[in-house]
Amino acid sequence: MQTESIAPATPPGRIMLVGIGPGSTAHMTARAREAIAAADTIIGYVTYIKLVAELIEGKEVIRKSMTEELDRAVEALARAREGRKVALISSGDAGVYGMAGPTYEVLFQAGWTPASGIEVEIVPGASALNSCAARVGAPLTHDFCAISLSDLLTPWPVIARRLDAAAAADFVVALYNPKSGRRTRQIVEAQRLFLRHRDPETPVAIVKSAYRRRENIVLTTLAQMAEADIGMLSTVLIGNSNTFVREGLMVTPRGYANKYDLDEGGSARDGERAGRSLSTGLNGWLAGLQADLAAGSSLEALARLHRLPVDYLRETLAEPLEMALAGEAEEGGE
């Protein structure tokens, strides 16, 4: 009680949300180690606390169960108000399905502001999808989604719409929380939704505990994935239509260079494509659409062909077309 009235004399506390990566200390960042070293209080899910056991000797350790996310944040705030330096441990990245969101929600509810004296730092790390991808090859070389199959806080139709959209738009997909002892049907539903759009032979990797002692990797297919051994510590990676497996490695090519003609028209539309720029990029595509319209195609037919909304085509065609300059020299990498 008394400490509250003399608050200005208390040194300001600090909350550090630390993503430790996959769990082996080798894949932790220098900043994550420093943050844990600087903390006097460590809060986390018991499993994650075990992964950093060697770094936290002599510190106050508060172990929480998986469901006590908000509790962890409340506890962190209480300690920080006492002037303590708190490290909240997340596996992977603290911002990806991690403690960063719940912590800010608790802080805002308690009236915290960045100026209120308690500093908050998020220490990024390699998320499960990065670690799992590194162990199976190069599945994330093209656009991808992360979708959690946990329906505790998210209505199933929201999750199902995302699975359907990601499958239809040919994203590589990482499924988080794919299955648990009691929640076994969600992965079957995910498979069902994907099979409406993707080849049953689409490569799938199931990675359990990447870089940890009990790491287990299974390469399978979309048709078989629901039968595989999947648990709470698994991440499921589903390839896109170009992903292949070779020499036990799952690889997604960078682009669609070889595949586009097959996908977007094919031989039946050769005549219509004659006037098009060779480029399939935005400017070439727009020029092609204008040529198709001039040759008598309807906007509706072109929208169907390209599987895009007709009003989008109408809007973008209403803008003046600036022709692409050949040989843009700025691609690649992150």
Next chain:
Amino acid sequence: MQTESIAPATPPGRIMLVGIGPGSTAHMTARAREAIAAADTIIGYVTYIKLVAELIEGKEVIRKSMTEELDRAVEALARAREGRKVALISSGDAGVYGMAGPTYEVLFQAGWTPASGIEVEIVPGASALNSCAARVGAPLTHDFCAISLSDLLTPWPVIARRLDAAAAADFVVALYNPKSGRRTRQIVEAQRLFLRHRDPETPVAIVKSAYRRRENIVLTTLAQMAEADIGMLSTVLIGNSNTFVREGLMVTPRGYANKYDLDEGGSARDGERAGRSLSTGLNGWLAGLQADLAAGSSLEALARLHRLPVDYLRETLAEPLEMALAGEAEEGGE
């Protein structure tokens, strides 16, 4: 020439694909540092090489331009064949739009196999989306996509379909390669596609050079984002329908607990919802669908209501329903 005939005497080379994270050494993993230290040859895009300058003194350094991705991989293979230990440097994660894919493609083309003597290791790191998210708050606490707006290797309609799908299914989205000097319209098209589904006030963060000297963060909205200063080193984060900005922080809540009733039926459908389980999870939702059907709703109307394909509803309702056990205790975190 001669060395080829005495190949077995040459020690095996090694290719290490090193993700260095955002670029400051504090956010590099221990394994990334070790891999660079162990290498005798460093290959990478000039900008990334500069970020690790202090770690590579005395090593052979091969600087490549942004477009020479395949060249980098070819060079790495050539050196590894000479028995050298090569570190290929990527910013962020080597697997996310990085060098992992092109390298395996070049290796396979050259007849490489994991048994051929040249070892390949991918060292995961925090990707741009992890680093950028950490700097703006907690935008990735729910399902998200990464989409590159570069149309050099990917046809625009493929990119546009992904933008449309991600916007419609309410994913948080990270746009990679959003804009360059010559490629300025793609971000306008992305905005156009998003505005078909999302509130113009949807929070957007534009993060340039996270954790680097010239870091710059702008919080804006979907309506304004195309006017913002966006460049080759920027990542654009677009929130979902629940994402909010408070105290200069962009936060996505963990779930849809408070929003679902509004989204999925609302007051007009109160009568139809009377028979439903309180749970909006898969089992509760399926039980609700069955009650709605028993009360006379058509499958088509339910599919429209939940914005899901009617054949999906038909298929999943054909399976026996196992009722959810209350209080699953396994959610949260990665």
